[in-house]
Amino acid sequence: QVQLVESGGGVVQPGRSLRLSCAVSGFTLSRNAMHWVRQAPGKGLEWVAVISYDGSNKYYADSVKGRFTISRDNSKNTLYLQLNSLRPDDTAVYYCATDRRFPWGWFAPWGQGTLVTVSS
């Protein structure tokens, strides 16, 4: 059974950093592109970043470019998102998701999400 479990969320002050992890089990991570998608409280879904199956290509939403870094360790079946220079509008539930299409397409399955709250 495929399972994605995010961790690393919490309350952080503006300008600080946080690293999110997404542990994958039930399939081989190295075959799929992976995404981070976020959802601010009471709002819709916003795509954040994608990383190719081998980590060679990374793309970001303009809202996080230069502040967030997506990475992966296929040997550990884990996806990461480094969040720097956090702002209050980064407050959201962050989901990791697998992509089943090359180079990208749809998100399935998703993790349960981890909440990041940026507040002083």
Next chain:
Amino acid sequence: DIQMTQSPSSLSASVGDRVTITCQASQDISNYLNWYQQKPGKAPKLLIYDVSNLETGVPLRFSGSGSGTDFTFTINSLQPEDIATYYCQQYDKLPLTFGGGTKVEMK
């Protein structure tokens, strides 16, 4: 960026009703369109990919159609467990973008 406009933003329907949601792209996205269901407090779940392909295990009362810029998502015979927010998503170009969501409530 490709803007995805969903309508309505919310609707109320009865058990057994047919529910239709539309999604319009700001430019031609061919058939690169997916639909998700999100129940309160839960992660989204893929229902339909490539406009009309049902994800494994998704009930046949869900369907999708369209091409280019105009797409439709339909629930035939609404069930209580279908109460959720539904999102369309395009993957023709980065950034990948979602519609604003349609909240489906029971009348």
